[in-house]
Amino acid sequence: MATKKVAKKTASTKQAKPTAGDAVDEQLARYRSMRDFSVTAEPSGKQKSTSAASLPFVIQKHAATRLHYDFRLGWNxxxxxxxxxxxxxxVVADKRLAVQVEDHPMEYGGFEGIIPRGQYGGGTVMVWDQGTWEPHVDVNEGLRKGSLxxxxxxxxxxxxxTLVRMGGKAAQEAKPNWLLIxxxxxxxxxxxxPAITEEMPDSAVTGRSLEQIAEASTHVWNSKETATEGQAWYRQRARDADAASGGTANVTAPSKKTPTFNNASLAKLPKEKLPDFIKPQLAQEATAPPSGDEWLHEIKLDGYRMQARKQGSRVQLFTRSGLDWTHRMKSVAEAIKTLDVQDAILDGEVVVLDEKGISSFANLQASFEKNEKHPVTFFLFDLLHLNGHNTRGLPLKERKRLLHTVLNNENDGLKLSEDIAGDGAKIFRSACELHAEGIISKKADAVYHxxxxxxxLKSKCVLEQEFVIGGWVDLSNGSRGVGSLLLGYYDDAGKLIYAGRTGTGFTQRTHKLLRDKLDAIETKSNPFAAIDAAGRKDAHWVKPQLVAQVRFATWTADNLVRQAAFQGLREDKPAKEVHREMGPPSAKHKSIAPAETKKDVQTLLEPAAETKTTTKSAKVVSIDSKRPKRAAEQQTKTTPSLRLTHPEKVVDPESGVTKRELMDYLWAVSEEMLPHIAGRPLSLVRCPEGSDHQCFYQKHVNHMLPAGVGSVMVADKKGGAPEPYITLDTAEALAGLAQMSVLEIHPWGSRNDNLEHPDRIIIDLDPDESLPWSTVCEAALEVRDVLKSAGVESFVKTTGGKGLHVLFPITPKHDFAFMKTWTHGLVQAMEQARPELYLTKMTKAARTGKIYLDYLRNERGATAVAPYSMRARSGLPVSMPLEWKELTSNTRPRYTVHDFEEWKPRLKKNPWRKVFELKQTLNAAALEHFAPKAKRS
Known part of the structure; x- marks a missing residue:
């Protein structure tokens, strides 16, 4: 390739540092590799669909006749x-005019340099931003209809x-006018x-400004050669002024300091290019803090998790999801700049400390939202990269020692989050007594994961107190109940102070009980001394007589409860005696001795001497292939305090189910659903606009997934490079899918630790709608009998549609190819025995009056909807496990998310629990009968 030849010529020595021109060469080569001239014409001709997982986008800042930005999406x-x-x-309100121009060759997306004057687009071009894009609709249809x-x-x-094509007069323009929103x-x-274009004006590839790119003139693009299959660009060595322009790839000005570390372990560590972002390690919630010398404990800080990336004198601060917040934390960025290192990635928490030395989320929130002046401190607790070396493979205690040498102790904005060795339970109790949020316990010898x-492990202290009920808001679906309660407390002057809302923690019984009591004391008068418009919206007022017990995370900057959950009514305390409690949290932990309470927060933030441990190891809620313990044995099943934007958004118009209700449902069924999906690759059906609009599948990991969702590397069927597939194993991660409007969950038939050998097989009975339900039931029972003769016990569930799934667990000894062949033989035998009823081919035209026996769920990469998963159909029906004896009704059963409280008792007698207990294999006769020629593995 021409690019490689150029690269060889430009390298003066093997040790030559990469220049901005080299970075552009690399970009051009990368974008060129995305096209295939043998199958794709540019810009016109036959087109080939592109994988959504690898769709590139680029925005080029273009100083031509006038400055503008070229927004480009890679497609076909x-x-x-x-x-x-x-x-x-x-800014959502900004509707930016976007004039559609001709398609450009894929390679042009990597270009940064000069287009000669007099040619089309003559001027300076910068790669202002680049990355990948993920369509939420059918792209070809969206482009045709004008809504993408x-x-x-x-x-x-x-x-x-969103890109929306304009109508009216705008539609009459020579080039289509769209709006980018x-x-x-x-x-x-x-x-x-600040505007993102003003805040980050320079190149995303080389860090150069337009002026520096124009001065260097390293690369030239000839527009007249754009449509050819040759190389339209060339690198202009005679005027390659990279050094003069100060343009070094991905760097602004290099650091003047050249520190050295006399640390033997650093020299032995693997070298690597400074990563753009590292997905952070997260803590699993524990029912009790762990004990033992192998654990280090830190005070849990209530702030913003932040990853600092230092490259020379350029510093970036990223949130846990990878969002660049450098502009919001300039003082922290300046503090990181002072560190005596060339490049590094540091992990920590940005907080505001109150007068007692406790992290205050309320003050931190006020700093960002109200511009209040509170000193911000960045507590650093991990080091992920240092001076070209990957430190993540070091044990935690070694990474902490190295981090200690990096920190500049003279900088008040940066502090080391010191670890505390000793009895985890004792440290936790001390933290709670001092009103800290809790503790984080970390394995001292573990690598960064x-x-x-x-x-x-995280152990959180709990805030809980009584509040007076001053009103309520109705359920969004119109049912009689309580959507949320309006809470308050009395101040010293006897005024009822508004303290926010709680919209979780209600059951079907409490919905009725509360409404009966609230209806009896409803009044037209607002009982609160003051309440903002958001608090008043849709409110029904009541006389301030009822007292609620509420558990919550903390107080916000506006003195409102954060992440509040209703626990019950209190009848033992008059409403007038309810005041804001500032004392210790009410979590039920054993009190520590009086002598121990004298310790202050600073003591806890400093290393402590090791103490003899006496408590038992922590019981961590985790999911494996076995059924988890019942709710009574687990931690509380109260809906988690997960981040949820627009919780009242309706995801299903027919039932009125909202995102909040969807999250509540997923949390409620997590104990029974998780064993069927945990530790497996998953495909998710997302419906951003609701069940009545277009939905799409997502199986690959991206930055939009909620906390707790992990990845498993899966190679494609053709043996290509492995790609990260979605997987999860916690109730928090499952419930968090509601944030993305996930309306279906489909697991693989194999587990992450044995991807090529399925451990559960499914026969999908898909009947013609004209068939009565009793016929479908008889067919399922016939499948059960055939499987029983093959030596395996099977289970049945509704699909959430018109059919049934018959599943049997199996010891994972045969690969997918064999099991697909075997199930194909089984359904063919059934079709041959009853051709008037069964069909084994997908042809819809031939299905009239028949049941399609779908065996294709058992090939590699295929999935089937999970038990208890909702379906992305009107009404949000649920795929429900059944007992075989239930297949006697003439009426097709229907279970929905909206009706969960009615069928919730079914969870207690889940007929599929035995799935995890069976260790069964197909008998020899069945293996030979249905797959006589198949290769077994």
Whole structure:
């Protein structure tokens, strides 16, 4: 390739440092590799669909006749392109005009340099942003109809966006006019926030400005050669002024300091290029803190988890999801700049400390949202990269020692999060007594492991107190009950102070009980001394007579409870005696001795002497292949305090189910659903606009997934490079899928630790709608009998549609190819015996009056909807496990998310629990009968 030849010529020595020009060469080569001239014409001709997992996007800042931004989406081998005059905006109200221009060759997406004057697009071109994009709709249909919804995962742009083609006079223009609009999500900004184009004006590849790119003139693109299959660009060595322009790939000005570390372990560590971002390690919640010398404990800080990336004098601060917050924490960035290292990635928590030395989320929130002046401190607790070396393979205690040498103790903005050795239970009690949020316990000898695991455990102190009920809000679906309660407490002057809402913790019984009591004391008068518009919205007022017990995380900057959950009514305390409690949390932990209470927070933040441990090891809630313990044996099943934007958004118009109700449902069924999906690759059906709009499958990991969702590397069927597939194993991760409007969950038939050998096989009975339900039931029973003769016990469930799934667990000794052949033989035998009823081919035209016996669920990569999963259909029906004796009714059963309280008792007698107890194999006769020629493995 021409690019490689150029690269050889430009390298003066093997040790030559990469220049900005080298970085552009690399970019051009990468984008060129994304096209295949043998199958894709550029910009026109036959097209080939591109995998959604690898769709590139690029935004080029282009100083031509006038400055503008070229927004380009890779699709079918070309770059679909729009010229956006003002550039993209994170403000939802900004509808940026985007004029659609001709498709550009894929290779052009990597170009940064000069287009000669007089040629089309003559001027300076910068790669302002780049990354991948994820369509939320059918792309070809969206382009045709003029509505394209998608997510961006770039260096600068993230989250959900929409391109909408304009009508009216705009539709009469020579080139189609569209609008580029930011959608509501966690990445949106307010009009008062800095514009992303002004905040980050320079190249995402080389860090250069337009002026530096123009001065260097390293690369030239000849527009007249764009449509040819040759190379339209060349590198101009005579004017290659990289050094003069100060353009070094991904770096601004290099650090003047050249520190050295006299640490033998650093020299032995593997070398690596400074990563752009490392997915953080997360803690699993524990029912009790662990004990033992192998654990180190840290005070749990209530702030923002942050990853600092230092490259020379350039510093970036990323949230746990990879969002760049450097502009929001400039003082922290400046403090990181002072560290005597060339490059590093540091993990920690940004907090505001109160007068007692406790991290205050309320003050931190006020700093960001109200511009209050509170000193911000970055507590560092891990070191992930240092001066070209990967430190993540070191034990935690070694990484901490290395981190200690990196920190500049003279900088008040940076502090080491010291570890505390000793009895975890004792340290936890001390932390709670001092009103800290809790502790984080970490395995001292463990390497850094991205994602949630039991190597880190969190033990949280609980805040809980009584509140006066001053009103309520109705359920969004119109049912009689309580959507949320309006809470308050009395101050010293006898005024009822508004303290926020609680919208979780209700059961079907408490919905009725509360409404009966609230209806009896409803009044037209607002009982609160003051309440904002958000608090008053849709409120019904009541006389302040009832007292509720509420558990919550903390107080916000507005003096409102955060993540509050209703625990019950208190009849033992008059409403007038309810005041804001500032004392210790009410979590039921054994009190420590008076002498121990004299310790202050500073003592806990410093290393402590090791103490003899006496408590038992912690019991961590985790999911494996075995059924988890019952709710009574587990930690509380109260709906988790997970982040949820727009919780009242309706995800199913027919039933009125909201995102909050979907999260509540997933949490409630997690104990029974998780064993069927944990530790397996998953495909998710996402419906961002609800069940009545277009949905799409997602099986690969991206930055939009909720906390706790992990990945497993899976090679494709053709033996290609492994890709990260979605997997999860916690109730929090499962419930968190509601944030993404996930309406179906489909697991593989094999587990992550043995991907090629299935441990459960499914026969899918898909009947013609004209068939009575009794016929479908008889067919399922016949499948059961055939399987019984093969030596295996089977189980049945509804699909959430019109059919049934018959499943049998099996010892994973045969590969997918064999089991697909075997099940094909089984259904063919049934079809031959009763051709008037059964069909084994997918042809829909031949299905009239028949049942399609689908065996294709048993090939590698195929999935089937999980037990208790909702379906992305009107009404949100549920795939429900059944007892075989239930297949006697003439009426097809229907279970929905909305009706969960009615069928919730079924969870207690789950007929599929035996699935995990059976260790069974097919008998020899069945193996030979249904797959006589198949190769067994």
């Amino acid at each position: 081998g070309v770059l679909k392109s729009w010229a956006v005059a003002k550039g993209p905006s994170y 919804k998608f997510a961006l995962n770039g260096r600068k742009l993230h989250g959900n966006w 930011k959608e509501h999500d966690e990445y949106e900004r307010t009009p008062d926030d 991205s994602g949630r695991s039991t190597l880190w």
